[in-house]
Amino acid sequence: MKEKVEQIKTSIEEDIKNVKTLQDIVDIKAKYIGKQGLITELTKNMKDYSIEERKEVGKIANSIKDEVTEIIAAKEKEINDAILNEKLSSEKIDVTLPGLEIKEGAPSILEKVIEDFEDVFMSMGYDVVDGPEVEEDRFNFELLNIPKGHAARDAQDTFYLKDDEILLRSQTSGVQARVMLQHEGKDPIRMICPGKTYRRDDDDATHSHQFMQIEGLLVDTEDISLCDLKGTFEEAAKKLFGNDTTTRFRPSYYQFTEPSVEMDISCFNCKGSGCHICKQTGWITVGGAGMVHPNVLNMCGYDANKWHGFAFGFGAERLAMLKYGVNDLRAFYNTDLREIKNFDRREEN
């Protein structure tokens, strides 16, 4: 037995000297400590020994097994270290190679316009409110005084998801109805709602099946009048388009406001003398507005005898196009970065 152990020790010393690869290690493990290994062999005929002898054999076998395992582990580590060092030296980073170019982005000007708008109205005490893009017919049309079958729906044909009841909102005004109902006719409201809207329009330079609206609503006591709307618009126009901007209202018609107006600003390009942007008129139409129709107030839970309000809406793309000289609305939505890059103007502060 002891002879055998000595033989194994000598043999492993010899074998270890010749180890060069991890495969050699695998082979050595199999040869000595595997199921058919030499050390396992030592304990094979245990049943022929007496109890005392078995103990002795077991002890010797375990001790040699530990010893051999240790020798193999040390060699394995040595080989692994060598492999790692080899790898490290062969994969050295060449610091003289040119680096990867990281493209620097800039805020989308559409986003910028909306943020500017939010800043202006938040400074006047308005809340910024969000609402669902998938909307019920009730909020998108009916509560806004556009019942089923009304001709005004034709201009706002949109995408229907379920029968005639669930649709992609054609305007953000539905959020106004939602907010009024939430307040149950009790509190004054000042809110704006920027967001995506959808219409079944063919895409061209000034139309898109998806575009952004920024709507606003103020509801307060009966003291609120068209003068307040004019003052609010004048203040916002000066902040958004410059202090020398003047404003005017032109009569218009919307179903949810009465009276209704178109909102114009003096041309920021020619200052009123006439140019291609204002089509020689000196004025640019930027949005629509009006006093909230009594039907809308009543349907949304506000007693029109006690509460008055005004609402306004702007097209975010139109504002961005005017402000940044973009001549095709599609530029905001196509994925050609070269085209978008042209409009990535950093603000000059």
Ligand SMILES: [Zn+2]
């Ligand atoms: Zn002009």
